[in-house]
Amino acid sequence: MMLSRCIKSENQKLRHSLIFPACIIIPVIPAVMGTFNYLQNTGILTHQWYSLWTQHTLFYASFFYAPLIALYCSYLWRLEHRNHNWNVFMTAPVSIPCLYFGKLAVIFRVTLMTQLWVGILYLFCGKVIVGLPDFCPANILFWLLRGTLAAAAIGAIQLLLSMVIRSFSVPIGIALIGSVLGMLLSNKGFGLFWPYSLMLMGMNSNKTEDALSGNVLSFLLSTLVFFLIFYWLAIHFLKTRDVHA
Amino acid sequence: MKSLFIRQLYAERQKGRKKHLSLLPLCFLLFQVLWALWQLTHAAPEELETGYLLLFHHLPLMNTILLPMLAAVIASRLCDMEIKGDTLKLLYTMQKPAQLFHCKFLMGLKYLFYFTMGQGLLILGAGKICRFTDPLKWTMLAEHMAVTFTVSAVLLAIQQTLSLLSASQLLPLAAGLVGCFLGLFSLFFPTPIARLFIWGYYAAFPAASTDWERDSKIVRYFEVPFPMTGFLLFLGTVFIIYLLCKTLTVRKEV
Numbered sequence: 001m002m003l004s005r006c007i008k009s010e011n012q013k014l015r016h017s018l019i020f021p022a023c024i025i026i027p028v029i030p031a032v033m034g035t036f037n038y039l040q041n042t043g044i045l046t047h048q049w050y051s052l053w054t055q056h057t058l059f060y061a062s063f064f065y066a067p068l069i070a071l072y073c074s075y076l077w078r079l080e081h082r083n084h085n086w087n088v089f090m091t092a093p094v095s096i097p098c099l100y101f102g103k104l105a106v107i108f109r110v111t112l113m114t115q116l117w118v119g120i121l122y123l124f125c126g127k128v129i130v131g132l133p134d135f136c137p138a139n140i141l142f143w144l145l146r147g148t149l150a151a152a153a154i155g156a157i158q159l160l161l162s163m164v165i166r167s168f169s170v171p172i173g174i175a176l177i178g179s180v181l182g183m184l185l186s187n188k189g190f191g192l193f194w195p196y197s198l199m200l201m202g203m204n205s206n207k208t209e210d211a212l213s214g215n216v217l218s219f220l221l222s223t224l225v226f227f228l229i230f231y232w233l234a235i236h237f238l239k240t241r242d243v244h245a
Numbered sequence: 246m247k248s249l250f251i252r253q254l255y256a257e258r259q260k261g262r263k264k265h266l267s268l269l270p271l272c273f274l275l276f277q278v279l280w281a282l283w284q285l286t287h288a289a290p291e292e293l294e295t296g297y298l299l300l301f302h303h304l305p306l307m308n309t310i311l312l313p314m315l316a317a318v319i320a321s322r323l324c325d326m327e328i329k330g331d332t333l334k335l336l337y338t339m340q341k342p343a344q345l346f347h348c349k350f351l352m353g354l355k356y357l358f359y360f361t362m363g364q365g366l367l368i369l370g371a372g373k374i375c376r377f378t379d380p381l382k383w384t385m386l387a388e389h390m391a392v393t394f395t396v397s398a399v400l401l402a403i404q405q406t407l408s409l410l411s412a413s414q415l416l417p418l419a420a421g422l423v424g425c426f427l428g429l430f431s432l433f434f435p436t437p438i439a440r441l442f443i444w445g446y447y448a449a450f451p452a453a454s455t456d457w458e459r460d461s462k463i464v465r466y467f468e469v470p471f472p473m474t475g476f477l478l479f480l481g482t483v484f485i486i487y488l489l490c491k492t493l494t495v496r497k498e499v
Contacts, residue, residue: 022419033430168414169321
């Protein structure tokens with residue numbers, strides 16, 4: 001009950017905010033540019049729906065998915081960092097896990113919307129602009145879902161960073177560096193041990209064959225472990241540290 | 246007696262105290278050092294023979310991914326204090342809006358200068374540590390640093406304008422993210438289209454290029470002449486963009 005009220009109040013804070021235009025506009029860029037790149041290189045990119053997927057997710061999942069979630073998280077915490085709202089937040093007659101999970105749920109909802117939009121854009125570009133035959137393979141939709149699940153771990157980390165660092169922009173910079181490092185580590189086979197690699201692994205970015213085949217359980221476990229670690233750290237921080245309003 | 250502009254600049258410096266802004270270019274640079282070490286330790290011996298050219302070819306790509314965001318973060322940190330504290334109204338009673346814009350820009354430029362110098366040292370250090378056998382051409386290093394600094398400067402001006410104009414920092418940071426996207430994608434586009442995106446200009450004046458043999462998978466790096474005329478034209482465009490940004494900011498009603 002308390003949790004649903006927390007989620008409702010967090011949703012209210014986002015009303016008329018710029019988060020939703022950002023969530024709509026930013027994924028359009030990789031879709032437009034990825035499709036353009038695909039059309040320019042149809043001689044090399046011969047796997048149709050799979051090739052189009054590589055072009056759509058090449059940079060989105062590797063570099064920009066995490067900073068986008070970081071943007072949402074920074075926006076959500078910015079409201080508390082301003083105008084002594086920390087005092088109001090911490091003195092609310094609600095348990096700290098509920099307060100924090102309210103924010104996390106909203107981040108997850110916005111990320112889910114972003115991913116849905118990415119999927120719609122992919123289908124639209126594939127069917128209408130490129131004119132690919134049939135419907136896209138079901139496993140691509142599964143990859144999209146996996147990428148969404150991985151966002152839970154990143155949401156937990158970024159929410160913690162934006163809570164601790166009282167700057168809007170620094171956590172976004174950290175997310176970008178983390179993502180580039182994530183791509184390098186994933187190429188070396190250490191992706192499951194670095195949270196920022198999980199999204200590009202989950203979304204099977206820039207690959208036509210499933211890089212996680214037979215390894216999905218490890219991926220889910222890694223996502224869960226990172227989520228729990230950073231969720232616990234955030235709750236511990238909120239319970240033990242004094243508020244600087 | 247200090248001139249008025251120097252005093253305003255000093256005030257900006259005071260505002261940045263304890264904000265640890267120097268950590269920003271340092272973190273981005275540290276990441277590039279790690280990346281360069283990783284790249285060079287995994288390079289084939291024949292690639293190390295042209296190690297400097299390898300770095301001059303790869304660093305612009307890394308800069309395209311990272312530096313638009315660094316410029317966005319620096320500008321946001323410098324301008325957000327005025328937006329959060331709603332201080333512009335007060336400041337403009339004592340200070341000309343254009344002067345504030347110049348001062349903030351120069352403060353941001355300082356951190357970009359640190360980063361550029363650091364990247365120059367990275368190239369020199371990598372050459373010594375990894376024992377590149379090709380000689381370093383100082384003109385190439387200077388050209389690389391000039392391009393990095395100039396492109397970052399124009400992006401800083403754009404980001405600073407967005408940060409000062411918008412009430413929320415969400416818009417400028419989202420614009421920075423979009424810029425990273427556009428810059429990176431533009432590298433894969435035909436040149437006339439790529440030139441439309443200023444975020445991708447880090448790689449528009451390359452000091453080195455590659456020749457890749459598909460069968461043997463051997464990459465050969467070679468020097469390319471620096472397009473000085475193009476760069477001078479770009480400098481002119483940078484100046485115009487800066488003036489445009491300043492005008493937009495000055496006209497803002499506070």
